[in-house]
Amino acid sequence: MAARRQRLRLKKRTRRRLRGLGVVAVAAAGMWAAGNWSTVWPVLAVVLAAAVLGGSGWSVLRAHRRAVGQDRVWRAQEEARARELSMxxxxxxxxxxxxxxxxxxxxxxxxxxxxxxGKSxxxxxxxxxRLADGRKLVVQCKKYAPHRSVPSQDMQKFVGTARLEHGADVALFVTTCRTxxxxxxxxxxxxxxxxxxRDLLGSWVKGAHLETLVPLNGRGDGTRRRSSA
Known part of the structure; x- marks a missing residue:
């Protein structure tokens, strides 16, 4: 599908360029017929040169964007691979x-x-x-297989005790599973x-500071939209 869209975009650009060259050619032919070629050819030369330079510049820009996109994907893949090696x-x-x-x-x-x-x-x-600023930190650790998901029962138990029993200012639930x-x-x-x-834990293991993770406030599985409940 993406390749088909790219081919359609290329065809549209080609048709636009051909239409532009056609207009120039028609204008040149008209002025040639009127005997004004000495006036036409400098303008025509400038237009053709601009078209060539514009096409070359567009090709260079597209190549640069493609290279930047590929580099961004490669870096993301390498970072994910590094996290997995640590995990x-x-x-x-x-x-x-x-x-x-x-x-x-x-x-x-x-x-x-x-x-x-370290005990039941x-x-x-x-x-x-305690965090560096003095706030009390309470952490629940769940070492699950990567394919598992943390169930609501685990979160309910932690919510019910983190602040009431332990007076947590910051309650952190960390797991080795992905979701x-x-x-x-x-x-x-x-x-x-x-x-x-798991992915955020991998980033923490690789050097991300805890202070940058705390502001996520429940968005640890990538969800950026707060519940309306």
């Missing part, structure tokens, strides 16, 4: 080591008083600490939970 190491961790890894990322980004619970019955607080279910995502949006899916 392959994360995937090899046990759930306990995964929590320790998240705590390490928090410390790397300036968090203080970082503690790993922690009421959703796998990692707790949150729609219900889980909508709940995160309503309750101002920072929901980090």
């Amino acid at each position: 392959a190491e994360v995937d090899a961790l046990s759930w306990q080591d995964f929590e320790t890894c998240i705590a390490g990322l928090c410390r790397r980004d300036g968090c203080t008083d970082v503690v790993v619970s 019955g922690d009421l959703g607080a796998d990692v707790v600490g 949150f279910t729609k219900a889980a995502q909508e709940l995160a949006l309503r309750q101002d939970i920072v929901a980090l899916h």
